[in-house]
Amino acid sequence: MDIHTPALDDYLLAHSTPADALLRELAAETAARWPRATSMQISHDEGEFLTMLTRLVGAGVAVEVGVFTGYSSLCIARGLAPGGRLIACDINEEWTALARVYWERAGVSDLVDLRIAPALDTLRSLPASPHIDFAFIDADKSGYLGYYDELVPRMRPGGVIALDNVLQGGRVVDPSFTDPVTEAVRAVNTRIAADPRVSTTMLPMRDGVTLL
Numbered sequence: 001m002d003i004h005t006p007a008l009d010d011y012l013l014a015h016s017t018p019a020d021a022l023l024r025e026l027a028a029e030t031a032a033r034w035p036r037a038t039s040m041q042i043s044h045d046e047g048e049f050l051t052m053l054t055r056l057v058g059a060g061v062a063v064e065v066g067v068f069t070g071y072s073s074l075c076i077a078r079g080l081a082p083g084g085r086l087i088a089c090d091i092n093e094e095w096t097a098l099a100r101v102y103w104e105r106a107g108v109s110d111l112v113d114l115r116i117a118p119a120l121d122t123l124r125s126l127p128a129s130p131h132i133d134f135a136f137i138d139a140d141k142s143g144y145l146g147y148y149d150e151l152v153p154r155m156r157p158g159g160v161i162a163l164d165n166v167l168q169g170g171r172v173v174d175p176s177f178t179d180p181v182t183e184a185v186r187a188v189n190t191r192i193a194a195d196p197r198v199s200t201t202m203l204p205m206r207d208g209v210t211l212l
């Protein structure tokens with residue numbers, strides 16, 4: 001099921017603030033080194049969206065679940081309020097080594113606290129009080145529900161969580177797909193829509209982004 005056409009995707013990109021040279025270089029280096037994994041990276045327009053959201057929230061404390069080679073972290077770090085920090089969670093040393101290179105080159109490495117461990121452990125180790133302004137979830141889909149459950153009580157009132165890939169290429173509405181990833185994403189989508197603690201909207205940006 002197509003939720004976008006290539007022509008419309010091109011049009012969206014052409015009418016969004018373009019990625020700067022450093023982000024384009026990171027995308028190109030990622031594609032050259034890990035061609036089969038490169039689709040995990042968010043798109044340029046989504047990156048701009050993350051920077052904008054982080055700024056709009058005035059985020060002093062941000063959390064990212066799923067770093068890969070650092071594209072989205074860099075976009076979030078650039079939107080942080082002065083003195084802000086980003087706790088970045090991943091389990092892969094090799095991919096995040098490239099992220100560190102680009103955070104350094106972008107001048108944001110002091111703002112990023114990379115935690116190499118299963119994200120559920122990292123989130124559980126954070127203070128239980130509401131202190132997070134912005135969070136972005138973009139890791140293993142089977143973990144989304146757990147990440148959501150750990151993050152929501154830690155969000156300050158008015159804080160924002162964004163979840164990526166909530167449409168799964170449209171598979172969420174096709175009952176013939178019963179694979180664990182699709183089922184996991186359906187479960188978190190259902191939980192969020194019914195959660196009285198949050199207000200939420202699902203955006204058809206790329207593979208679907210839920211904001212709450």
Ligand SMILES: C[S@@+](CC[C@H](N)C(=O)[O-])C[C@H]1O[C@@H](n2cnc3c(N)ncnc32)[C@H](O)[C@@H]1O
Nearest residue numbers: 040041042066068072090091092118119139140
């Ligand atoms: C879709 S990629 C993230 C893409 C990234 N947001 C970007 O824009 O480049 C998913 C990442 O989640 C990480 N990941 C998978 N399982 C994880 C877990 N249990 N805890 C933390 N990170 C995990 C992977 O190593 C991978 O880097």
